Amino acid sequence: MTAPPLEKSRRQLWLAALKPPMYSVAVVPIWVGTAIARWETGEVDWGTFTQFLTAAIAIVAWSNISNDVFDSETGIDRNKHHSLVNLTANKSLVFWIGNGCLLIGLGLILRIAYDQQDITVLALIGAACLLGYLYQGPPFRLGYQGLGEILCFFAYGPITLSAVYYSQTQSWSGVNLLASILLGWVTSLILYCSHFHQVEDDRKAGKRSPIVRLGTARGAQLLPGICGILFGLLLLFVLMGQFPVWTLLMGGSLPYAVKLCRFIGAHHHQPQLVQNCKFIAVALHFWSGLLLGLGFMLAAQPWESFGLA
Numbered sequence: 001m002t003a004p005p006l007e008k009s010r011r012q013l014w015l016a017a018l019k020p021p022m023y024s025v026a027v028v029p030i031w032v033g034t035a036i037a038r039w040e041t042g043e044v045d046w047g048t049f050t051q052f053l054t055a056a057i058a059i060v061a062w063s064n065i066s067n068d069v070f071d072s073e074t075g076i077d078r079n080k081h082h083s084l085v086n087l088t089a090n091k092s093l094v095f096w097i098g099n100g101c102l103l104i105g106l107g108l109i110l111r112i113a114y115d116q117q118d119i120t121v122l123a124l125i126g127a128a129c130l131l132g133y134l135y136q137g138p139p140f141r142l143g144y145q146g147l148g149e150i151l152c153f154f155a156y157g158p159i160t161l162s163a164v165y166y167s168q169t170q171s172w173s174g175v176n177l178l179a180s181i182l183l184g185w186v187t188s189l190i191l192y193c194s195h196f197h198q199v200e201d202d203r204k205a206g207k208r209s210p211i212v213r214l215g216t217a218r219g220a221q222l223l224p225g226i227c228g229i230l231f232g233l234l235l236l237f238v239l240m241g242q243f244p245v246w247t248l249l250m251g252g253s254l255p256y257a258v259k260l261c262r263f264i265g266a267h268h269h270q271p272q273l274v275q276n277c278k279f280i281a282v283a284l285h286f287w288s289g290l291l292l293g294l295g296f297m298l299a300a301q302p303w304e305s306f307g308l309a
């Protein structure tokens with residue numbers, strides 16, 4: 001039996017509000033940081049890995065849920081039918097569910113810190129959450145000034161990846177820091193792409209996103225350069241001898257970069273068409289991160305003695 005159209009479209013709205021593919025931004029840093037720790041130390045603490053992964057998912061849920069709450073206060077989401085606040089018509093319930101997710105996430109991070117008798121991981125993830133709040137919460141709302149991509153770079157790149165690596169090794173790594181540049185860059189690319197379709201609503205609400213500032217045409221023209229930097233840095237880090245050759249596997253995600261540049265290049269001025277383009281960027285994030293981590297995992301295998309690593 002098929003669902004009545006109204007019910008089906010409501011289900012689609014809920015799916016759009018919850019954005020399951022977006023949780024790539026929680027999973028990938030935990031995978032990459034852990035893979036680098038394994039490459040460098042030969043060991044993985046899977047208990048810490050699982051706790052960190054669960055915490056990251058809960059914290060990203062908080063970031064998205066509270067984004068709908070804070071955006072409902074500025075009027076920017078007036079036309080966003082898939083806002084959780086518009087769907088439930090209960091802002092305070094949504095707000096407290098979001099806070100509950102944050103509590104669960106930080107609680108799990110606190111447990112890691114307690115088990116290791118070291119506050120470093122908690123301090124780093126606390127700082128990442130603070131950047132998340134500065135992005136969208138009152139009175140700061142730095143995303144409205146067009147600073148979201150910079151905050152996103154540091155939160156999902158150097159800060160989170162350092163915390164993941166530290167949770168595994170209780171030390172720091174230059175290679176991990178280099179990898180965090182790639183990860184922060186590709187995560188910010190998702191945010192950048194998410195602005196193309198909402199440029200008019202953003203402009204009306206006074207949000208000066210990079211796409212509002214540049215215009216959609218110029219914004220689209222920059223994409224091949226942004227993607228080129230991602231893969232260029234990978235090549236550079238391998239040539240410098242910092243990354244094992246296996247990490248070139250990340251090049252397997254190149255088709256998503258090409259698809260992203262071509263699609264936005266052709267449709268940047270058509271909001272209906274580009275409204276889901278951020279999910280091409282999410283696919284690029286997921287596959288590039290998965291393959292990068294796999295490269296480190298494979299380089300740590302016994303066959304490195306055959307000269308393949």
Ligand SMILES: C/C(=C\COP(=O)(O)OP(=O)(O)O)CCC[C@H](C)CCC[C@H](C)CCCC(C)C
Binds near residue numbers: 055060135
């Ligand atoms: C919520 C975010 C973007 C939504 O932006 P926008 O308002 O334009 O979108 P809508 O159209 O959907 O309303 C992302 C915000 C990213 C922020 C700068 C940094 C967040 C940091 C995280 C909370 C840290 C997570 C750490 C975890 C992985 C351990």
Ligand SMILES: O=C(O)C1=CC(=O)c2ccccc2C1=O
Binds near residue numbers: 022025188190
């Ligand atoms: O809803 C969105 O557009 C985004 C949600 C989100 O959690 C995120 C995280 C990191 C980079 C970009 C984004 C989004 O664009």
